[in-house]
Amino acid sequence: MTSIPALELTAGLRSGNSTAPRLTWYGPDSERVELSGRVLDNWVAKTSNLLQDELDAEPGMRLRLALPAHWKALVWALAGWQLGLETVLDGAQADFLATDNPAGSDGNYDAVVAVALPALAMRWSGDLPAGCLDYAAEVRSHGDVFMPHADPDPSARAVLTSQGRSVLHQDLITGFAVPHAEGARLHVPADAGLEAVLANALGAWHQGGSVVLTHPDVPLTDKLVADERIHGS
Template identity: 65%
Template structure:
């Protein structure tokens, strides 16, 4: 059985690879748009960072102590592409990605900690980092644009542990974890290349991951909106949202 996340990334980088696949609306007027090709590039670089710098391999657990954000989606996709387990609750994990690295690094409960700067244009972590903490924004850009796993992932390994402790294997990630199709938004038309789905970050990272996977497996795209950003009729129209 193949790994759905690998097949998904192959689909996103092929076909309409220049079409938007992930658009982020953040605070302070942030708007980040990633085409299929650019999203795949970010995911490949992140997978290479995890594998080559942090010694991650299939079965390694990555806890995402992050809000719903476009970088959180990239990290999850990169981990799944590598065959890792994404941990969304407080269960044990070897690696941690967090926007608050101070307390996490001090605990010493992880083999490695990544500090993830959330501002859209952040090229590095602003301020001091505890010794040994990896600056995700500064390090990820130096890694390769194409990912080749050192060890082939297996479909029966764990892919995600939910906030409630529910576990889904890689082989069932899209069938069991991804959200099913939602109803079309009133008065909206389908975006070229598939549905254009509004996803609200306020619903939490687990829900955002499930909704995004559901949209992408249907050849759609995601408009992810920060809780502080008002979802107006103009935003829905400008982004050609077809489902919300």
């Protein structure tokens, strides 16, 4: 099987100290979600399997993330990358759309997936447009281990940055991720935007670190810094 950095990263999440926190989310209304490496990899695997087995996603196809900087958006990006998809972060056309606003989706897609953002959501609240897939209701039925049906192409594009720069799958860490110190417990504010959050998270995880992601309405207090042991850069 061809290896790409995203596959190596998810393998690292489930090996070594896989029970240590890798992603902690602080959302509105006192919401706090903590994912260990093993749990994060589990979410990513289930999402990749949903894409591959239910939506017939294949390497080289395009996945648009019309999502805010949120822990579920990071799961979706990793899932697409380890499958060999190109992650689209702007309004460009794509094969698949993952969105928290399916009623406002534009363009033609092979599939539209509604992503409910509340951590405990078991299904989308309210009505969905015809043909729209409910991520919360469907993802849990998919396998905990991802086995790709086709090898990803390391020389295919993984992401197009906001500066218009193409980054290939093989260069995802060296050409897109922001370098961070080994083992950093990194704070990343969601209001930095999804691209910046993804780049910083990849850089931290690549060095065995972890990420504390905070919603724009959540202030970074001294207590939060101390409680989460935020350190490094």
